[in-house]
Structures are given as structure tokens and as C-alpha cells.
Amino acid sequence: MSAADDGPAPPAGSVTVSAQVIGRTLHIAVAGDLAFEARDVLDGIPGRWLTAQVRHVVLDVAEVGFCDATGLRLLAHTLTVSREHGASFTLRNPSDHLCWLLGLAGATRLLRSVTDNLSEREQSLRDRELLADERDRLLDERRDRVEAHQVWEDLREDLANERERKLDRRDQES
Amino acid sequence: MEPVTGADNTFLVANTTQLVVSNDVATGVTEVRVRGRWGGELRAATARALRACFAENPQAVIVDLAQLSDPDGDSAATWCTGHRFAASRSPGSVLVLCDTPAAVLHRLQGAPSGRAIGLAMSIPQARARLRRPAWAYHEHLDLPAHPDSARRARLLIDDACQLLRLPRHRGPAQLIMSEFVANAVRHAGSDLRAAVSSRGGYLHLAVQDQHAAMPQLIDPYRYPPAAFIERGAGLRFVQAIAHAWGSLPSRAGKVVWATLAVDAR
Numbered sequence: 001m002s003a004a005d006d007g008p009a010p011p012a013g014s015v016t017v018s019a020q021v022i023g024r025t026l027h028i029a030v031a032g033d034l035a036f037e038a039r040d041v042l043d044g045i046p047g048r049w050l051t052a053q054v055r056h057v058v059l060d061v062a063e064v065g066f067c068d069a070t071g072l073r074l075l076a077h078t079l080t081v082s083r084e085h086g087a088s089f090t091l092r093n094p095s096d097h098l099c100w101l102l103g104l105a106g107a108t109r110l111l112r113s114v115t116d117n118l119s120e121r122e123q124s125l126r127d128r129e130l131l132a133d134e135r136d137r138l139l140d141e142r143r144d145r146v147e148a149h150q151v152w153e154d155l156r157e158d159l160a161n162e163r164e165r166k167l168d169r170r171d172q173e174s
Numbered sequence: 175m176e177p178v179t180g181a182d183n184t185f186l187v188a189n190t191t192q193l194v195v196s197n198d199v200a201t202g203v204t205e206v207r208v209r210g211r212w213g214g215e216l217r218a219a220t221a222r223a224l225r226a227c228f229a230e231n232p233q234a235v236i237v238d239l240a241q242l243s244d245p246d247g248d249s250a251a252t253w254c255t256g257h258r259f260a261a262s263r264s265p266g267s268v269l270v271l272c273d274t275p276a277a278v279l280h281r282l283q284g285a286p287s288g289r290a291i292g293l294a295m296s297i298p299q300a301r302a303r304l305r306r307p308a309w310a311y312h313e314h315l316d317l318p319a320h321p322d323s324a325r326r327a328r329l330l331i332d333d334a335c336q337l338l339r340l341p342r343h344r345g346p347a348q349l350i351m352s353e354f355v356a357n358a359v360r361h362a363g364s365d366l367r368a369a370v371s372s373r374g375g376y377l378h379l380a381v382q383d384q385h386a387a388m389p390q391l392i393d394p395y396r397y398p399p400a401a402f403i404e405r406g407a408g409l410r411f412v413q414a415i416a417h418a419w420g421s422l423p424s425r426a427g428k429v430v431w432a433t434l435a436v437d438a439r
Contacts, residue, residue, distance in 0.1 A: 014325055033325065033328075035324055035325065035328075035352055035356075036321055036324040036352060036355070036356035036359070036360075037321040037322045037323075037324045037325045038321075039321065040321075066328065066345075066348060066349075066352075068324075068349055068352040068353060068356065068408065068411075069353060069356070069407040069408040069411060070356065072407060073407075097345050100345070101349070101411075104411055104414055104415075105407055105410075105411070
């Protein structure tokens with residue numbers, strides 16, 4: 001096999017990058033191979049999308065099939081730039097290959113951000129459950145109050161009716 | 175530069191005035207030319223070079239002794255040790271001596287392992303005698319000094335691992351190949367050849383470029399983790415994953431190789 005037989009090389013990088021700012025969070029999704037051939041495509045991540053309002057950077061690597069040292073440098077760079085910007089960094093959906101590579105590089109701090117993120121999500125879920133419980137409790141209280149109010153209204157109407165009847169009787173007697 | 179064996183699995187060899195090594199990634203044959211008077215220094219350098227050459231699981235190591243001055247045949251012990259090392263560490267690899275001085279021949283005849291060493295009149299004759307390597311698989315790809323060559327070399331590995339039914343080794347093998355090609359494009363900037371072969375219980379990966387300078391392994395203890403990721407992480411990955419890896423001079427530049435143990439599937 002030779003390079004000449006295969007014709008001209010295709011454009012560098014089999015990787016695509018998309019970014020979106022939602023609220024104060026910058027979501028970056030990378031698909032393809034985070035590798036040497038894609039270094040030009042990956043250049044400028046995440047700086048080109050970091051605006052003053054961004055406080056969280058989420059790098060979703062669910063669609064990353066392969067990563068090498070160049071790709072790892074990008075992850076480390078994204079973490080560093082995000083923190084320098086004062087934003088938190090979350091690496092989302094790393095593959096087994098990527099986790100293995102991060103472990104190999106001793107760069108588990110990037111994985112910790114995933115773990116931290118999981119903890120945050122768990123905490124958030126717990127908070128939501130507590131809020132739902134509180135809402136149910138308040139609704140129950142409100143229902144009790146409405147029922148009590150209804151009983152009171154019924155009682156008052158009974159008393160008013162009784163008073164009406166007494167007045168009618170007095171009028172008839174006089 | 176001296177032939178170097180760094181960490182336990184790292185074998186970097188550079189040419190010296192007395193010891194010229196040339197590896198051919200396509201045939202798996204390494205030629206070694208030993209020049210000058212045999213002595214302690216040359217013995218140590220030759221022993222290290224032979225060890226590094228056989229670590230690569232070659233088809234053969236052909237040693238040209240035409241310019242060796244060894245009137246007492248003292249080098250015979252080194253060739254016998256080399257032969258035993260090849261038999262134990264690199265089954266299937268052979269050591270062939272060319273143009274062997276008479277005194278060395280005489281000493282070799284007196285030792286059982288010496289009699290088992292292949293002999294030839296010249297390197298072309300030694301090459302002609304070698305059979306085609308019985309590797310289960312061998313494929314190579316000639317690539318330009320372009321970043322996309324890393325991706326194309328990974329596809330070569332993909333095919334090899336699929337054919338050899340080594341799905342577990344696909345990721346590590348692709349990582350090694352990607353780092354080798356990236357280094358060749360980045361530092362050598364020349365056309366390169368990526369090769370993969372199945373050699374015994376090992377998957378052999380090699381990249382040949384046209385730059386003689388050996389790869390440099392960065393000491394991780396000299397740099398903080400962040401800087402380590404910035405510099406030299408690729409070869410550290412190779413060192414961590416590979417059974418053995420190293421670099422050998424070739425006719426036009428060098429060959430950087432690595433072996434992955436694939437027996438325990």
C-alpha cells in the first residue's frame with residue numbers, strides 16, 4: 001500500500017465541534033477522534049466561546065471514539081482555561097478508552113470533575129425530592145385549611161339558618 | 175552516542191563510529207556492523223545493541239565482522255551470549271555472523287551455542303539464505319508528513335486487530351501507532367512508513383521516518399503533571415502500554431518500534 005495509491009489525503013481531522021451557551025453554561029460537544037490530526041480543528045477550544053456570562057463549561061465527549069496525547073492536552077487545556085475564567089469544568093460522558101487514558105496519564109483530576117458533577121447531580125436530585133415533599137406537605141396543609149374553612153362556612157350557614165328560623169317563629173308569635 | 179537501554183522496556187540505539195546498526199522494517203532484518211579493535215568498551219556497547227536489536231523480535235540480526243579486529247577471538251563469548259539471548263527472549267529470531275575472523279570462528283567451534291550460530295560470507299549471502307518470515311500477518315502503509323497520516327495509520331491497526339481477532343488490543347495499539355506517527359510528522363517532517371506485524375506472541379508496530387535523531391523520553395519526575403501532559407506524554411503512554419519499545423537506526427533515518435504482548439487473549 002502506498003500514499004500515492006490512495007490519492008490525496010482527506011482534510012485534516014475527523015472531528016467535529018459544536019458549542020452552545022445556555023444561560024451561564026457553555027456546552028461543547030466533540031464528535032470523532034480527539035487526536036493529532038485534529039489539532040487545528042481543536043485549536044481555540046474553549047476560549048473562542050468563553051464570554052463574561054459563562055460560569056460553567058461542559059465538555060461532552062460521548063461521541064469521541066479515540067483519544068491520544070494531543071486530545072488529552074485539549075482536555076487539560078479546557079480545564080485550565082475554564083478555571084482561569086472562573087468557570088467550573090465538567091467532562092461529560094467519557095468513554096472507557098478515555099477513562100483508561102486519563103488514568104494512564106495520571107490526569108484523574110479531569111475524571112474528578114465528572115465525579116464532582118455526578119455528586120452535584122445527585123445532590124440536585126435529592127434537593128428536588130425534598131422540594132417535592134415540601135410542596136406535597138404544603139398542598140396537604142392547604143387542603144386541610146380549605147376543608148376546615150368549608151366546615152366553618154357550613155356551620156355558619158347552619159347557624160344563620162337557625163337564626164332565620166327563630167326570627168320567623170318570633171314574628172309569627174307576635 | 176552510545177546504544178542505550180533506558181527503562182526496563184525501552185531500547186534506544188544510535189550509531190557510533192564502531193557500531194553501525196540498520197533496521198529494515200519491511201523484512202524485519204537488522205544489520206549490525208562492528209568496526210575496530212575488540213575491547214571492553216566495544217564489548218559492552220555490542221552486547222547492549224544486540225539486546226536492543228533482539229528485543230524488537232526481528233526475523234534476524236546479521237552482524238558484519240569484516241572490519242572487526244579480534245586476533246584472539248575474544249568476541250566469540252559475546253556472540254554466544256547473543257545467540258542464547260535471542261533463543262530465550264525472541265524465539266524465531268536468528269543471529270547470523272558474516273565475514274567472521276578466523277580466531278573468532280575457532281573459538282565459536284569450541285562452544286555448543288557457538289556452533290548453532292549461523293555463518294555467512296557476506297550480508298547479501300546472509301540475506302539470501304533467510305527465508306521469508308513466518309509472521310502470521312504483516313502490512314505496511316507509506317504515508318506523507320501530514321497530520322492526517324496518524325488517522326490513516328490507526329486504520330491500518332484497526333484492520334490488523336480485526337483480522338487477528340485482537341479487539342482488546344485495538345485501543346492500545348492505535349494509541350502507540352498514533353503517537354509514533356505524530357512524533358514522526360512533528361519532529362522528522364518526512365515521509366514515513368507505518369508497519370504492523372504479528373511476531374510470535376507479540377503485535378509489532380513500527381514507524382520508519384527519514385530523521386536519524388532518536389526519540390527523547392521526558393522524565394516525568396522533572397515536570398509537574400500539567401507540564402507532563404504538555405510534553406512527552408505520548409512516549410510515556412507507549413512505555414506504559416508496550417511490552418517493549420525502542421528505536422533503531424535505518425538506512426534513511428530511524429525506525430521506532432513497539433511490541434504488545436497479545437498471547438493472553
